[in-house]
Amino acid sequence: MKRNDYISWDQYFMGIAMLSAERSKDPNTQVGACIVGPDNRILSVGYNGMPQGCEDDDMPWGRDGAALESKYMFVCHAELNAILNYRGSRNFKDARLYVTLFPCNECAKAIIQSGIKEIIYGSDKYHGTDSTLASKRMFDLTGIKYRRFESDGTTINLNL
Ligand SMILES: [Zn+2]
Numbered sequence: 001m002k003r004n005d006y007i008s009w010d011q012y013f014m015g016i017a018m019l020s021a022e023r024s025k026d027p028n029t030q031v032g033a034c035i036v037g038p039d040n041r042i043l044s045v046g047y048n049g050m051p052q053g054c055e056d057d058d059m060p061w062g063r064d065g066a067a068l069e070s071k072y073m074f075v076c077h078a079e080l081n082a083i084l085n086y087r088g089s090r091n092f093k094d095a096r097l098y099v100t101l102f103p104c105n106e107c108a109k110a111i112i113q114s115g116i117k118e119i120i121y122g123s124d125k126y127h128g129t130d131s132t133l134a135s136k137r138m139f140d141l142t143g144i145k146y147r148r149f150e151s152d153g154t155t156i157n158l159n160l
Pocket of ligand 1: 103108
């Protein structure tokens with residue numbers, strides 16, 4: 001008899017997005033993303049962080065002050081990292097994106113252009129903001145589906 005308490009595909013891929021977020025150096029917001037092909041094979045993962053070559057210790061991580069003294073000008077979001085860091089030979093046609101936070105409008109553009117067709121997100125804490133409204137408008141116009149990941153309360157402790 002096979003075991004029955006194994007995790008679902010959605011739990012597996014969202015779990016990987018969550019684990020990826022743990023790599024983020026951002027003191028305020030940790031986001032992870034996992035891109036999965038229609039055959040349920042993982043294509044790429046990412047988390048929010050500074051661009052390659054911009055050393056974490058040399059960059060600002062704050063949210064306040066002058067634009068050039070805050071993180072916003074510099075941090076590359078998890079979804080964009082997952083898209084840009086892919087080194088395989090397949091494309092993202094009909095792929096799914098698991099992401100722990102609903103994509104901003106800048107990532108939404110990249111998601112659309114990449115061919116991803118469905119987004120499964122965790123938090124939607126910026127719902128109602130112009131950025132999120134713009135994302136949803138673009139997703140609706142381009143037929144990209146999005147749905148919230150619904151936890152069933154399953155918890156897994158990892159001894160790392
Ligand atoms: Zn973004």
